[in-house]
Every structure is written in structure tokens, then in C-alpha cells.
Amino acid sequence: MDSTQSKQSVSDDLMILNMGPQHPSTHGVIRFIITGDGEVMQRAVPHVGYLHRGIEKLAEGMPYPSFVPFTDRVDYLAAMFANHGYALAVERLLGLEVPRRAEYLRVIVSELNRIASHLIGVGAMAMDIGAFTPFLHGIREREKLNDIIEELCGARLTYNYVRVGGVAFDIPAGLDRKILSFLDTFEPLMEEFNRLITVNEILVKRCANVAIIDAETAKSYGLVGPNLRGSGVDWDLRRDLPYSAYPEFDFKVCVGRGVRGTLGDAYDRFVVRVEEMMESVKILRQALAGIPEGDIMAKVPRKLKPPKGEAYAAVESARGELGYHVISDGKDKPYRVKIRAGSFTATSIIEHASKGLMIADLVVLIASLDVIAPEIDR
Amino acid sequence: MGDFFEYLKSEWSFASAHPELAFAILVIGYGILMIGFFAAFAGPVTWIERRVAGRMQCRIGPNRVGPQGFLQWLADGMKNFLKEDLIPNDADRILFRLAVYPVFAGVFLTFVVLPFGPWIVGADLDVGIVYLLAVTALVVTGIIMSGWASNSKWALLGGIRSAAQMVSYEVAAGMALLTAIIPGGSLSLQGIIEHQGGWPWQWLVFFSPATFVAFFVYFVASLAEGNRTPFDLPEAESELVSGYNTEYSGMRFLFFAFAEWGNLYVIGAVITAVFLGGWRIPGVDLATQTNNLWLQLLGAAIFIAKASILVSVTIWLRWTLPRLRVDQLMMMCWKYFVPIGIGLVVFSLVWQLVAAAVPTWVTGAVSVLLTLAGAALVAGMFWRAWYNIRSGKDTPVYKWLI
Amino acid sequence: MTFEETVARLQEKFGDAVEGADERDAGRPGLLLGVYVRPEAVVDVCRYLHDTPELAFEQLSCITGTDFQDHIQLAYVMMSYAHREVMAVKVKLDRDEPSVHTVEGIWATANWHEREVYDLLGVYFEGHSDLRRLLMPDDWVGHPLRKDYKEEPDYHGIPTTRDKALGKY
Numbered sequence: 001m002d003s004t005q006s007k008q009s010v011s012d013d014l015m016i017l018n019m020g021p022q023h024p025s026t027h028g029v030i031r032f033i034i035t036g037d038g039e040v041m042q043r044a045v046p047h048v049g050y051l052h053r054g055i056e057k058l059a060e061g062m063p064y065p066s067f068v069p070f071t072d073r074v075d076y077l078a079a080m081f082a083n084h085g086y087a088l089a090v091e092r093l094l095g096l097e098v099p100r101r102a103e104y105l106r107v108i109v110s111e112l113n114r115i116a117s118h119l120i121g122v123g124a125m126a127m128d129i130g131a132f133t134p135f136l137h138g139i140r141e142r143e144k145l146n147d148i149i150e151e152l153c154g155a156r157l158t159y160n161y162v163r164v165g166g167v168a169f170d171i172p173a174g175l176d177r178k179i180l181s182f183l184d185t186f187e188p189l190m191e192e193f194n195r196l197i198t199v200n201e202i203l204v205k206r207c208a209n210v211a212i213i214d215a216e217t218a219k220s221y222g223l224v225g226p227n228l229r230g231s232g233v234d235w236d237l238r239r240d241l242p243y244s245a246y247p248e249f250d251f252k253v254c255v256g257r258g259v260r261g262t263l264g265d266a267y268d269r270f271v272v273r274v275e276e277m278m279e280s281v282k283i284l285r286q287a288l289a290g291i292p293e294g295d296i297m298a299k300v301p302r303k304l305k306p307p308k309g310e311a312y313a314a315v316e317s318a319r320g321e322l323g324y325h326v327i328s329d330g331k332d333k334p335y336r337v338k339i340r341a342g343s344f345t346a347t348s349i350i351e352h353a354s355k356g357l358m359i360a361d362l363v364v365l366i367a368s369l370d371v372i373a374p375e376i377d378r
Numbered sequence: 379m380g381d382f383f384e385y386l387k388s389e390w391s392f393a394s395a396h397p398e399l400a401f402a403i404l405v406i407g408y409g410i411l412m413i414g415f416f417a418a419f420a421g422p423v424t425w426i427e428r429r430v431a432g433r434m435q436c437r438i439g440p441n442r443v444g445p446q447g448f449l450q451w452l453a454d455g456m457k458n459f460l461k462e463d464l465i466p467n468d469a470d471r472i473l474f475r476l477a478v479y480p481v482f483a484g485v486f487l488t489f490v491v492l493p494f495g496p497w498i499v500g501a502d503l504d505v506g507i508v509y510l511l512a513v514t515a516l517v518v519t520g521i522i523m524s525g526w527a528s529n530s531k532w533a534l535l536g537g538i539r540s541a542a543q544m545v546s547y548e549v550a551a552g553m554a555l556l557t558a559i560i561p562g563g564s565l566s567l568q569g570i571i572e573h574q575g576g577w578p579w580q581w582l583v584f585f586s587p588a589t590f591v592a593f594f595v596y597f598v599a600s601l602a603e604g605n606r607t608p609f610d611l612p613e614a615e616s617e618l619v620s621g622y623n624t625e626y627s628g629m630r631f632l633f634f635a636f637a638e639w640g641n642l643y644v645i646g647a648v649i650t651a652v653f654l655g656g657w658r659i660p661g662v663d664l665a666t667q668t669n670n671l672w673l674q675l676l677g678a679a680i681f682i683a684k685a686s687i688l689v690s691v692t693i694w695l696r697w698t699l700p701r702l703r704v705d706q707l708m709m710m711c712w713k714y715f716v717p718i719g720i721g722l723v724v725f726s727l728v729w730q731l732v733a734a735a736v737p738t739w740v741t742g743a744v745s746v747l748l749t750l751a752g753a754a755l756v757a758g759m760f761w762r763a764w765y766n767i768r769s770g771k772d773t774p775v776y777k778w779l780i
Numbered sequence: 781m782t783f784e785e786t787v788a789r790l791q792e793k794f795g796d797a798v799e800g801a802d803e804r805d806a807g808r809p810g811l812l813l814g815v816y817v818r819p820e821a822v823v824d825v826c827r828y829l830h831d832t833p834e835l836a837f838e839q840l841s842c843i844t845g846t847d848f849q850d851h852i853q854l855a856y857v858m859m860s861y862a863h864r865e866v867m868a869v870k871v872k873l874d875r876d877e878p879s880v881h882t883v884e885g886i887w888a889t890a891n892w893h894e895r896e897v898y899d900l901l902g903v904y905f906e907g908h909s910d911l912r913r914l915l916m917p918d919d920w921v922g923h924p925l926r927k928d929y930k931e932e933p934d935y936h937g938i939p940t941t942r943d944k945a946l947g948k949y
Contacts, residue, residue: 017531039704049915057924092810130607130701136435202608202700219838222889233861240864309805312812312857312866314841325812325844325857340842348892360703377915
């Protein structure tokens, strides 16, 4: 037990519950100490660190290209983004320009990965609320995506695909047709998914007006990604601080509208993720249509020795801004790699947003923030 | 059993010679038959539930143990017998062990009044419906005992939630049943079934608009009684790790689950008996059915079939809908169902007065209209399903039996 | 407002406290540009950057603590939503007793970021509401991200080193 427990003045009728590190609901290994009287909580304090593997410290002991597989494990559901962020930071340190074909491939795999990650995000939220079926429908779609990406780079979850200077493998013949046929079947299936769960009255009642996070609080607590956009803030790194080939694509940034509830509630974050999946489909179609010929990897020396400097590169991952602050001192190993993850700040807002919620709502809050534990702890 | 026993006395000399002994044997035999039926229903229902759930979730479900996985429930039962019987250290040992029995007894004792045919019933109590409601309340004590005795805050939360839910929905269920009893005129289940007929427009559900609505109210309330989704908050896996039966393992745990699946049958059976015409066969009148053994068995088969349809609707709902939060659940009961229930009772009483004053063809016409409305609802659901299936472009082909 | 204009503004407003800024590198346009500030002035500079409408750095992306062997550097990487800018405020702290005032009052997210820096580098944040370890267990000894960090030989009886790589085998 934490030493701070003795500092809190716990009155007689407050119950301390432990939503322990292992729990079917929390998205990863996070522990919550909930103080409340029965159902209504006073606060839910998250205790993190169960997945701290010291990735940032490990980075200081290995050459720049060797760190890419470690970035996969920072956020295993959105591994392409993690790779991309690190590669972008090192490329900025080197002043390297990536070939256009590689940029397009990066965008394609990023958007495929965004769809895959959001399928789990909304599916897990539905499952926490009790609807087991939509999650499995999402997994079925994700299987098709996993197969596509496996054909591309050999891995289903931790890809190690986006490397410093480009990407690792080129699209094999016929894969773009497979992606297009997947997209053709994906849209009607999302219609069915929406009919099943997104407009389901019970889900709306569980999520609307629950865990409302207004825009100012969201910005102050550093929320990013769909969480921030669900609170009404129109910020998307792909459009506002563009990187890679995103300036060439036309897509809409999905912002919460307070549909079926208040702006910034859990339902808004749910709907933002569903809509983002459809936008990713649009980007994918454009990218597949316009992919140029060329190299997939720039001319990168075998031993990367970026000159001294600091670079901060952020990509718009499925969970928001995944930023890499890489400090180089001229040697072939990074001096410092700092990873800024969206789930870190999302977990920090749980204590603030959980005042007055019921325990069932806490589950909805955590699920709507789409928290992934490895990102918090690294 | 009384009528059957009278018939037996005429056929079997032993029965007329030693009536008490023969009656005791008959009753005990019926009890054993009911336990067998309970098990034989609960087990395969789990198989059907898991296969249907698998099909709905684009996966197969158990298909290894026995043909198409049919013996999975036997394997699960045997496995649970072999498991270690864990009792948490600080748990209240006596209550912990004892908690299972009220839950199981509460469900099983309802089988005494559930009829299968004119003579195939444990005991046709004059207060059958009241007995049903009373005995189902035993389950509440069992759940509170298990929640408390587990010495775990999560189990306690689950137990309290469940107790609150069941007690509240008893009221709503009682009101809905009362609505149907008023036209029937009798509290005994056999009496209500005898009052109905075989054809759909003779069923109590289509008797008046009040009973039509009461059917839905009772169905939802009995889902809540049985802790089924969308009301399975007490066992909400993602929040409470199985609620009141978190600390149970092995056969004790399975008994809770066993009672829940058996309760599915009870839900289906009570609704069938009260609303859907019970064991009445269309076109056959009461006397003919009572005198003919085969018609009695046919009636039993029809009863079980109607109950099974309702059970499959329950299963279907479980895998489609999310669950309600506990305060939304209670609000729905007390703010919506109970006032609606009271309104329905009053409407039903008024309808009785109206029906007495109005020529019979009017009530007959209302019944037929309601039957058509019910048929339209069912047909509409099937049409929508067919339309959705047809408009979905992706049709994966799986080779399954079910 | 470009980075150079921002630095000029800050120097104009805070004078000596602003020690200098990173130079732009034409060959590496993507580098993170930082302005070095004295530790005492960090809160005021950050508040100025947050509140001024022309700057409006509403998001604190992260606080990167780095152990350069003679000092500890904290880089407050911040983003401006309105003007689409990224910049960093860098602070050099004494390595033996690193301490700076918290910026929790400006961005609520600094609470957890500073806890992480405290945990991994040992920097003490004055005025922080709840400064305790975040990622490491509460009774951990040492600050892992320091360059001279050596693990304790055991933690609650679990040894942290092994003579042979495969343990007993």
C-alpha cells in the first residue's frame, strides 16, 4: 500500500477498493485505488509503473537503427506510428530526406494501423460496457488487416517496418488490390457495426454525459488525439504540423460535436474514433491511387552518427501525439530518447475526471480514453 | 399430481391398496424426473448458447467434445467436480458453503408448479403464481449470502447490486403477472392455461392491450430477475470479475451458473404458461386432451417448444445488447415499470368490466387484431434480418452444423 | 510568430534570465529549437508563453530531463495550437541538488511529467502538490536515468544481478 494512504483522511463510511493490476477491464496493467461509498467514487487514483521496462534507458546503449524494434513495444497496437515517430526524429537530426515512395508507404501503413487500433479501442469500450459481439466483429476486420500487414512486413503486431530513412520492404505485387478490396468490404461492415452498437440506446445511455472533459481541462491536462478532439479542440498533427506525405491528402479532422449528450463526454470520444476510421479509409484510397515509383529507403550510412543536436518529432498516432525527443551528442548511440505518449497524460486525467462517477462509469472513462499501459510506463 | 394419482388408482392396484406409499413414490419419482429435466435442459442450453454466441461473433464456439461439441457441458461439469474447492481464508465458512443452496433451491422449487400437460405437474397449487414469486425470492438470500461471505468488496458490491435488482423487479414482474391473472381468474398456473385456448388469438397475450404490454414488461422483468444481460450487472465481468461468485471455484461456482441456466427455462415456462397458451393444442378442447395420453405428451412438447423459443430470444439478447448501469436499471424499474405495471392492472380491471358489458364479437375482434399485430412484429423482425443479411456484401462461408 | 521573434520578445521581457537560444541549422530544418532560461525564471517565462495570445503555448508536450554529466537539463517542450508552433524552454540545473519550481499551476499535465522526472532523475520540484515516484516502485533507491546510476544489489531480497546469464542453468 502506498504511504500516501495514511495522509488522506478517510472517514468511516468511505470504502477503499482496489481495481488491481490484473483486471478484465483496465486496458493493460494499471492499478486503481478507488475511494468511495459503495458505487459513487470520490476519487480513483491510478498507480502505474507495472510495465516500466526502461526503454528510454536502453536506448542510450544501442545504435540508432537498433532501437526501432523497441519502439514497437512502446505501443504495440499502433506500432507503425511508434516506429515512424522515432524514424522522423532521427531523420530530423540527420537532415535526411526520405524518398516519396517511402513516405507514401509510411502513410499507408500508418492509416491501416490506425484502423486496426481504433477497432480495438471502440470494440474494447463496447466490451467493457457488456456488448461482447461488436468487439469480435472488430477483431474479425483486424484479422484481415493483420494478414495484409503480415504480407507486407512479416509481422502481425510489432512491425519494425518504418526504419530510419524509409521503410524496410516494398509492397509485394497484388497487395494494393487486397487493400482496396478490404476497404470495399470495410465500409458496409462499419455501417453494420454502427447499427449494432454506435446508435444502441443502452450504449448511448451509458456513455453520453458521462466523464465530461471540457476543452480547457483537456488542453491543460495534455490530452491529445481522439481524446482532445472529442472535447471539441480541432487539433490534428497530420493537418496542423504536417509531416511525411500528409499535406498531399485531403481528409477531414473529426471533432466531437456533443452528439447525444454534452461535448466532451465518453460518447463523443467513441464517435470520434469511429469517424476517424472512415477518414482513414479515404486517405488510404488516395494514397493507393497516387503512390509514386522510386526507392523505399534513402542512402543511409550503416553507422548512423547524427551531429550534435536535439530533435522533437511527433506523429498523430491512434492515441494522439506520440512524440520522440532525441538528443544526439555526435556518437552512434543516442544520448537521450524521451517518448511522449498520449496514454500517459490520459491516465493522469483519470483522477481528476473520476470525482463523482460511479464505478461502472470509471470503466467507461478508462475505455473511452483508450489507454494502453505500455505507453504510460515505457 | 392429484388428478394423475386418481387415474393411477384406477389402473394400478398397488396404488389403491397403499395410497400414501404410492403417492410418495409418484411424487419422488416426479422430483427426480424434474431434476433430470433441469439438468438435461441447462446443459444443452449452454451448448446452444455458446454455439449461437460463436456464430453471432463470427467464430465457431465449442466443437471438439462430442459431435459438434454437444458434450462440452458434460466435460465442464466433470472438470469442475475435479477442481480444488477453495474457500478464502477470511471468508465466513458456513455462509460461504451455504450460499449456493438457496440460489439453487430458489430456482428448482419453481418446478413444482410448472406444468407440462394437464396432469403432468408437480402440484397444481391454488396459489401457484404467488408461490412462484415467493420462491424466486429465495435466490436473493443466496446471493447476498455469497456476496457477504466471500469477504471481498467486489463480491459484496455484486451481491448488493443483485439483491436490489431482483427485489425491485419482483414488484414489476408481479404487476405484469397480475395483469394477466385478472382475465384468467385463477392464481393457479393450470387454471390460467385452461382458461386460454390453443389458437394464438385465444392466448392471454392477445387478450387485451394490457396483457399485450404486460407480456413485454414481464419478459424484461424476468430477464432482470435472472441476472441476464442487459441486466447482468451483478456478474459484470469487466467491472466486478464475476461479482458475487468471484471467490467461488469448482462445483460451487458451477451450481450458481447451473441455477442461472435453469432459470432461463423457468422464465420461458412461466411466460408460456401465463401468456402464450401453455400446453394447449390448437383445435383440441380440454376434455379430449386430458383423456388422451398422447395428446398430453404432445401438449408437453408444445409447452417445451414455446419455452425454448423464449429461451433462444433471451440468449440472442445476451450477445447483442450492452448492459445497463445499476442506477439506470433501478430507475427503469421504479420510474417506468412499476407505474406502467400499476396502469396495466387498472386497465385490465377496466377491460374486464368493459368486456362484460360489450358483445362478445368485440373482444374477439380485439384479440384477432392483437394477434395480427403480434404476427406483424415477428414478421417484421424476420424481414429486417433477411434484408440485413442480403444487403451485407461480405458473406463469409463457414461450414457449421448450427 | 517565428522562433527568433519569440526569443527576442522573451529577452526583452525577462532580460538576463533568458540565457540564449539554439541556432538554426540550414541543413537540419527539423531540429527542436530551445531557449535557455535560468531556473528561477522558468515559471514566469512559461506563464508568459502560455498566457500571451500571440504565443499561446497551450500544450506542454513533455518535460525531458537529461543528465549531461556536469548539469541536468530540463527541456519543457511545448506546442501552440493557435499558431502551430513547437519550441522548448531549456533549463540547466545543478547536478548534485537539482531543484526548480513546479509549473503545475500553468499546465495541469506538468504534475505527472514532473513526477516522472523526479522519479527517473532526482530533480526536486518546489511547490509540487504530490511529488512521489511514478514509474518505479515507491521504495526504490536511486534515479535510473542518471548516467552514473548503479542498481542496488537486490530489491526486497530479489537479486538484480546474475553471475551466469542463464541463471542456474
